[in-house]
Every structure is written in C-alpha cells, then in structure tokens.
Amino acid sequence: MTSPTLTGAASPPAPGGAAPGARPPRRRGRALPYLLLLPGLLWLLVFFALPMVHQASTSVQTGSLEAGYEVTWHFATYADAVAEYWPQFLRSVLYAGTATVLCLLLGYPLAYLIAFRAGRWRNLVMILVIAPFFTSFLIRTLAWKTILADGGVVVDALNTLHVLDVTSRLGLTAGDRVLATPLAVVCGLTYNFLPFMVLPLYTSLERIDPRLHEAAADLHARPATVFRKVTLPLSMPGVVAGTLLTFIPAGGDYVNADLLGSTDTRMIGNVIQTQFLRVLDYPTAAALSFVLMAVILVAVSVHIRRSGTEELL
Amino acid sequence: MTGTPSGGDVRLSGISRVYGDFTAVHPLDLTVPEGSFFALLGASGCGKTTTLRMIAGLEEPSTGTVHLGDQDVTRLPAYKRPVNTVFQSYALFPHLDVFENVAFGLRRRGVRSVKRQVGEMLDLVQLGEHARRKPHQLSGGQQQRVAVARALINHPRVLLLDEPLGALDLKLRRRMQLELKRIQTEVGITFIHVTHDQEEAMAMADTVAVMNAGRVEQLGAPADLYENPATTFVANFLGTSNLIEAEVVSAATDEILVRAGGDTLGVPAERCPVPAAAGTRLLVGVRPEKAALTHADETDRIPDGRNRVTGVVTEASFLGVSTQYLVNSPAGLGLAVYAQNVDRDPRLAPGAEVVLHWSRAHTFALDAAQDIDAGTETLGTADVSGTVAGTPVKEDAG
Secondary structure, three states, rough: OOOHHHHHHHHOOOOOOOOHHHHHHHHHHHHHHHHHHHHHHHHHHHHHHHHHHHHHHHHHHEEEOHHHHHHHHHHHHHHHHHHHHHHHHHHHHHHHHHHHHHHHHHHHHHHHHHHHHHHHHHHHHHHHHHHHHOHHHHHHHHHHHHHHHOOOOHHHHHHHHOOOHHHOOOOOOOOOOOOOOHHHHHHHHHHHHHHHHHHHHHHHHOOOOHHHHHHHOOOOOOHHHHHHHHHHHHHHHHHHHHHHHHHHHHOOOOOOHHHHHHEEEEHHHHHHHHHHHHHOOOOHHHHHHHHOOOOHHHHHHHHHHHOOOOOEE | OOOOOOOOEEEEEEEEEEEEEEEEEEEEEEEEEOOOOEEEEEEEEOOOOHHHHHHOOOOOOOEEEEEEEOOOOOOOOHHOOOOEEEEEEOOOOOOOOOOHHHHHOOOHOOOOOOOOHHHHHHOOOOOHHOOOOOHOOOHHHHHHHHHHHHHOOOOOOOEEOOOOOOOOOHHHHHHHHHHHHHHHHHOOOOOEEEEOOOOOOHHOOOOEEEEEEOOOEEEOOHHHHHHHOOOOOHHHHHOOOEEEEEEEEEEEEOEEEEEEEEEEEEEEEEOOOOOOOOOOOEEEEEEHHHHHHEHHHHHOOOOOOOEEEEEEEEEEEOOOEEEEEEEEEEEEEEEEEEEEOOOOOOOOOOOOEEEEEHHHHEEEEEEEOOOOOOOOOOOOOOOOOOOOOOOOOOOOOO
C-alpha cells in the first residue's frame, strides 16, 4: 500500500482478464515434464511391463500345449525349476563373474590409458574400442570359434607354453582343446562385454581433474599412492557401472555358451532358451527367467551396497 | 623450525622452460629469502605459474637448477620435495571430507596420530566445526582455507600459492589477503605467491617480482617498485602512470629539464635511469594521485617550482572518496589525475581549461626506447586518443 507501483507489480489484483491470461502457460510448464516422459513410459509399458506381467502369469500356469494353459497359481514350478537347474544358475554366476573380473582387469588399464595418456590418439583408441560393434555379435562370436579351433595357432601356442596343462588341471579346459570348454565361454563373454566395461570406466576417469593428481603428488603421495587414494576412489562410479553393465547381460547370455561351449558349459540362458523354443515348457522357462532376475537383482544390490558409491553416483 | 642450518632460501639459477618453439620462461635467476612473502606478479601467460610449478616439481625445467637452501631439488619428484602448493581453484579431493583432505599429506608421510595436528590446523584457519563436511558443501572462502591448511600442515620449507584468491569475490579476497598475511607471520614459512592482481601483490608481499613475457622486469619492495618503476611495463602494470614523451632541453647534475608539448618539466637527475643529454628523448612519468588540477583562472595559486601541463578536462568520474579526471593536453592525451574529495572544485567538469601540476620530486623518467603502452590493460577502450601516436591512454584497472 505504501508504494503502489511495487505492490502493483508484485501481485496484480486480478482485474478480470489478466489472471486467466497469465495462467495457461504456467500450467503447460508444469505438465511439460510429464509430456516428455509420456513416449518413454508408453514404450516401457507396452514392451516391458506388459510382457513381464504376461510372463509372471505364465510362470504360475499349468497345462499342456495341446490342452492349453491355465493360471493355477502353481508356484511349485519355481521350486522344481531351481531344484533341477541350480547347477546352471551357479555356472552362470561363476562364468559371468569371472568374465566381469577379467573385463575389469583388462578394461581399467585401457580406460586409464585413454583418459590420461592417449593425448591426441584418444579419439582413435576410443573408436577402436567401439569398432567391434560395427559387426554382428554372432559373427564375432563365430570368429572366436575359428580362433580357438583345435590345432589352431592359439591352442598350439598355449600347448607349447604348457598353459593348457595348468588350465586342464583346474578344469577350465579339457585335454588339448580350448573350444567347447569353460575357458572358451569365459573368453567369449569377456571379449563381447569388454566395451561395456571400458566405456563407463573411461567416462568416470576422464571426469577426474588432472590437478587432483598433481595435488596428491604435491602432498607427498608417490604415484602408486596417488592411484590408490585418489584415482581409484574417484573412478568407483565407473567401476560399479561397468561391472553392472558387464555382469547383468553376461549372466543371462546364451550365445557364447552355445557357440563356444559344450553341454557341460550350459548357462541358465541356454536352459531358458531351450525351454522356451525347443521343449516348449513355457511355465518352467518363465519361472527360470524370474529366478534369474531375482538372483541378479540381489547380486547387484549387494555389490552397490558394498562398494559404497551411492554418494559418489 | 626444522630448517637446515644454512637457511631455506629458494634459489633459482638460470631456470627456463621451453615448450616446442614457445619459451614460457626465459633463463631466470631468482633468490627468495627464507621467511619472506614473495609475489610473482604478471599478466596471464607471463610465465609466473610455470615458474611456480618448477619450484613445486610439477614441471621440469628445460635448463637451470632449483635449490632449497643447500639442497639441489631440480631432479626431485614433487612428492619428495619439502614444498607444498595451494592450487588455483584449490584441487581439493572431492571424495574426502575436510579432515581427511587436511590429513592427506601427514598420512602419506606415515604420521600415525594426525588428530591433534589436523585439529590445530583447522583451528588456525577457523574451520574446526566443518571437519566432517565434504569440499562441495563449503563456500569458496572456506574451500580456500582448507587448501591452505592442507598444504601448511606439512610444515613445508616453502608454501607456493597459485592465484589462491582468484575465484573469490572482491570483499572476500580482501579478507583472505589479510588472513594469509596473518598466517604467514604466524608460521614464518616462506610464501611464494603467484598473482595477476597488482593490489593483492602489493598488499601482501615483502618483495614483488614483476614478470612479463617470461622475464622478470623488476624486483623489489612494493613501495619501491611503485615509486621507482624501471620500465614502462612496471609503470603501467603496477598501478597507473601518466607517461609523457619529452625531449631533453638541458641536463644538470641535479635536475634535467625537458620539453613536452610546449611545457617545460623538471625531473630529478637521480630518477633518470638513462644518460640524458640535450636533444635526447625521454619518457617522463608521474602517478595520477600525485598530480593536482587547478582551474585555468586560478593558476596564480599554484606554488612555484611545480611541473605544469595545461589542458582540457575530458572526463570526471566521481568515486566517492576521490574523483578521477582525464585531461587532454598538448603534452599528452588522457592524462589521469586522482583527486581526494576534500574541497571539490565544481568547475572541474569536462570542457574546463585546467593546469595539471605536480611536484618535481614526484617525477620519474624512463628510457624512451620502449613501448609506452606496455602493461596497460586494454579493457575494450576504443578511445580515439588511443590511436594517436605515442599518447598514453590509461585505464584504471581497479
């Protein structure tokens, strides 16, 4: 009241048409985030949520292909599936876990090199990391069949170096063969998922301010300590993201075990694929899928909890 | 103190740094006495930070050596040098809290119980209650103090500060200047401070080295540098100077008389660094706060024996405590006068005819064979006067 111009500007006393004229844009502004979300939500609903519900219902159905299936809340399917296929579950976790660790060991130095040492070669090396994606996953895995073929260069070399003696004793290979052994499957998984490890690692390493390395050196940290106390902790978001992006798809993968393995290296993905497409036992296949999902969710949440990166992410 | 008996002077001998065909630092000799507050002052790209990094061990010199006291540390990696740095924009470890940031250096040197020392250091920089905060939860000034504490806790022989106040706003910067000065007096460690802010350098340092294009232009106490600049760069970069091109009329043992644009000016002979004979050219300078303006109607009130230049006021900016005038005269365009607002003469408005006058003792001379505009900060001044050959256009950077 004391200053009419000020109060007039701050809160217009709504003289009829002014307020309605000003409101619609604000309402549209509030709705905009939801409008932007809509396409993605619809996509997820149709292609993720509905199939999930469908599979969930399939997993508790009984019946036969000829007579048709019916929801009977037959949860015993889950128990039976786990009881029968727990070795494949275990093997999947083991193979995917080993491949993830190998990816990390191979990928971290590579990502570190690209982020800090590659200089003007950085983009070229990045392209080389992504290059395999330009050819089909299947073709590349088939190529590994040739690489690891009996009597091939790799197998001969490993034989000469007596590496296969060691791996055979560990149960990773069988005799003079690499193909159709666990080693071949793990190698295939490692190869195929390496870029999924390198990319997030690179992103998180690249974000580290190089002056932090200088500051650590200035504060009497030797190079190895700089890595342990500064680089590694700051790259943990990348390590977590990379291991997740590697472990999750590797755990459900069946192509590597199919092409490079044998009946003794069947992973849970192979079982599910067979149940769905060959045996046509849909309830068991669906139940196995859900168990796999649960196993991965538990493993992932334990992993994130233990690496303690919530506050860094 | 843990200093060696022979003292902890920092000695740079013939140190230089070359990148490809760009010479960042020309061979440089510099001694920083133990316990002093030393400033390396210069515009960006003058080589001051490179020099600092060579002392820190973060940059390897192309030639020359770095000595700390008697110890040659030229080939010593950064982590082994008894030197710590406060980095520009601090480079605090974002994953560690304030306590762990400060404890970092102690832990690396294998100190077991750091709690008491870290606590004392945090008290020194008044951050005791923020020990468990992460750096991003602190204000700029607080982060700056963490950076200082993190470096000082290691009791370095030398503390290097790389534009440590650059990211702070003006008021905070003033406060931190006093704070840093207090800390330096308290701990007695040698501080080498890199800055482009001449006021900051003069306010804090005992000795200032003005650097330009990879070389030290002049070195000395702030007041000495300000009163007796040796080059046009120092005259213009450190504060502001009115530089006038003049020709020597006569050179006596005590005083040199010169002519500039119809006025005759006197310069004390001891303030002329180059031999002056009749006919040679000189640059004559005076600081704007030492000059006074008198309206042309009252020239009889100017005491005798002062240097006088007649001209016309082109600009008068009232700044509260003082008024800044720009005067165009035949001797030079855009001559600046800072007058304290004690008895302001309202007639001194643009267009007024005035006499600019100052004590002869406040006049200095410089070699005319150098760029008269070296070191002036061109803050987008497109004044016409700037294009007139050899006329100084002074912009107050503050």
